Amino acid sequence: MVIAKCKDPMCELIGEYEEFAFGGCPACGNDEYYVIKNAGKCDCGEYFLWMKTYKGASIPVDIAGIKDFMPRLFNNRVHTPHFVTCPNADKHRQKKGAIKNG
Numbered sequence: 001m002v003i004a005k006c007k008d009p010m011c012e013l014i015g016e017y018e019e020f021a022f023g024g025c026p027a028c029g030n031d032e033y034y035v036i037k038n039a040g041k042c043d044c045g046e047y048f049l050w051m052k053t054y055k056g057a058s059i060p061v062d063i064a065g066i067k068d069f070m071p072r073l074f075n076n077r078v079h080t081p082h083f084v085t086c087p088n089a090d091k092h093r094q095k096k097g098a099i100k101n102g
């Protein structure tokens with residue numbers, strides 16, 4: 001799955017690439033968008049970005065507030081792990097592997 005984000009700075013819309021590729025941003029109609037590599041979609045419906053911890057583990061990170069989508073190291077002062085905000089976090093804890101890479 002490929003995730004895209006609207007390039008309009010006033011528009012936070014994130015969606016699947018096909019929604020942007022045909023007809024522009026579904027929210028504002030802007031036809032410029034970033035393709036976000038290393039993105040995934042949680043079963044709660046939120047998109048997230050895979051980052052690496054300094055130990056080399058992959059961690060899903062909330063996309064809100066991220067300005068640079070290039071793959072980079074997770075920094076807990078800047079980034080929010082998705083399981084902190086995920087409404088299904090309890091479910092994930094019981095059922096390991098509920099978040100799958102894209």
Ligand SMILES: [Zn+2]
Nearest residue numbers: 006011025028
């Ligand atoms: Zn937009």
Ligand SMILES: [Zn+2]
Nearest residue numbers: 042044086087
């Ligand atoms: Zn979630």
